[in-house]
Every structure is written in C-alpha cells, then in structure tokens.
Amino acid sequence: AQKVTQAQTEISVVEKEDVTLDCVYETRDTTYYLFWYKQPPSGELVFLIRRNSFDEQNEISGRYSWNFQKSTSSFNFTITASQVVDSAVYFCALSGTKGTYKYIFGTGTRLKVLA
Amino acid sequence: SQTIHQWPATLVQPVGSPLSLECTVEGTSNPNLYWYRQAAGRGLQLLFYSVGIGQISSEVPQNLSASRPQDRQFILSSKKLLLSDSGFYLCAWQPGSASDTQYFGPGTRLTVL
Numbered sequence: 001a002q003k004v005t006q007a008q009t010e011i012s013v014v015e016k017e018d019v020t021l022d023c024v025y026e027t028r029d030t031t032y033y034l035f036w037y038k039q040p041p042s043g044e045l046v047f048l049i050r051r052n053s054f055d056e057q058n059e060i061s062g063r064y065s066w067n068f069q070k071s072t073s074s075f076n077f078t079i080t081a082s083q084v085v086d087s088a089v090y091f092c093a094l095s096g097t098k099g100t101y102k103y104i105f106g107t108g109t110r111l112k113v114l115a
Numbered sequence: 116s117q118t119i120h121q122w123p124a125t126l127v128q129p130v131g132s133p134l135s136l137e138c139t140v141e142g143t144s145n146p147n148l149y150w151y152r153q154a155a156g157r158g159l160q161l162l163f164y165s166v167g168i169g170q171i172s173s174e175v176p177q178n179l180s181a182s183r184p185q186d187r188q189f190i191l192s193s194k195k196l197l198l199s200d201s202g203f204y205l206c207a208w209q210p211g212s213a214s215d216t217q218y219f220g221p222g223t224r225l226t227v228l
C-alpha cells in the first residue's frame with residue numbers, strides 16, 4: 001500500500017532560522033513522483049516541486065531546498081532563513097500507483113514563523 | 116497560461132439545501148479534473164476525478180455528486196446538504212498523465228448550518 005507520513009504536525013521557528021519539514025513515503029512502484037505543496041492562510045494549494053523517482057539530485061530554489069533519498073524513502077524540504085511569509089501548511093504527496101489518478105497526500109505540517 | 120477558477124469563494128447553506136460549486140479551467144484542453152474536500156485542520160480527501168467530458172469517478176460514497184458538462188468545467192453538487200459537508204472544497208486540474216502535477220484552484224469555503 002502507498003502511504004505518505006509527515007510526522008511533524010506543527011513547527012514553530014523564529015524568523016531567519018532554518019527549518020526542515022520531513023516527508024517519508026511508502027510505495028512498491030519503481031516509478032513514482034513526489035510533490036510538495038504550500039497552503040497559506042488563504043487556502044489555495046501552491047505547487048512547489050515535483051520530483052521523479054529516478055532523479056535523486058537535490059534541488060535548490062532560492063531559500064527552498066529538497067533532499068530526496070530513496071534509501072530512506074524520504075523527501076525532506078528545507079527552508080533557509082525562514083520568513084514570516086513562509087508560515088503555512090505544507091503538504092507532501094506521492095503520485096498514485098500506475099494507472100490510477102489518486103495522489104497520496106500526507107497530513108501536512110503547519111509551519112509558524114515568528115517575527 | 117492556464118488559470119483555474121472556482122466559485123463561489125464562500126458559501127453558507129442550511130442543512131437540507133442543495134449545493135452547486137463550479138470549477139472552470141482556462142488555457143488548456145482535455146485536462147484531468149479533481150474535487151477535493153478539506154475539513155477544518157485536516158488533510159485532503161479526494162472526492163471525484165474526471166478524465167473527460169461525462170466521465171466521473173467517485174472516491175468516496177456520500178451525498179455529493181459531480182458532473183463535467185464541458186471539457187473545462189467541473190461541477191460539484193448535492194441535493195441535500197448535511198452538517199458534515201462543511202469544509203473547504205478545492206478543485207484541481209492536471210495536464211494529462213496521472214503522474215503530472217495537479218494545480219489547485221482558490222477553493223470554496225462551505226459552511227452548513
């Protein structure tokens with residue numbers, strides 16, 4: 001069965017601190033895709049990154065970076081020098097088994113960045 | 116570029132009343148379309164998805180239904196709302212393959228009283 005676990009329910013940091021959001025997944029597929037979305041207070045889910053299972057290179061985009069490790073089935077997300085605008089709920093997701101259209105979402109991590 | 120719209124943004128309805136939420140996508144053809152519900156403080160629950168006009172798949176049996184009368188229009192309906200239908204409803208579109216990225220709309224916040 002497929003599963004995505006975001007064990008951190010809520011994290012609070014002070015502005016300018018670095019913070020890592022954990023995501024652990026389970027799948028038997030050899031080809032799969034992982035995603036991160038941000039949900040600010042407005043509610044809309046904003047797409048951040050999509051990573052396929054064959055590409056284990058770390059990704060950096062500005063203050064955001066992602067560490068994909070197949071050996072530990074993890075796809076962690078780090079925000080460097082956090083800002084108040086980073087406060088949101090962050091969801092990790094796994095594409096469904098080949099032939100299905102269902103994403104498997106984690107339960108989300110609420111990040112609070114305090115000024 | 117592609118844009119996804121949802122309306123209304125906010126809705127307050129009495130128990131037992133009907134519901135119609137609309138989602139439209141611009142700038143793409145034959146997208147996969149999805150309806151999700153998010154209860155307060157909870158994760159995302161997939162309700163329906165559609166891979167083409169008139170093709171609807173239901174993930175959760177309940178008093179909601181979905182329709183896709185046009186290629187880029189997806190409608191969520193109910194004949195009689197329940198208190199448990201309250202939540203944040205999100206529509207998403209996807210370019211084509213099931214593994215492609217899903218892009219979400221702004222959502223509709225529904226309160227059933």
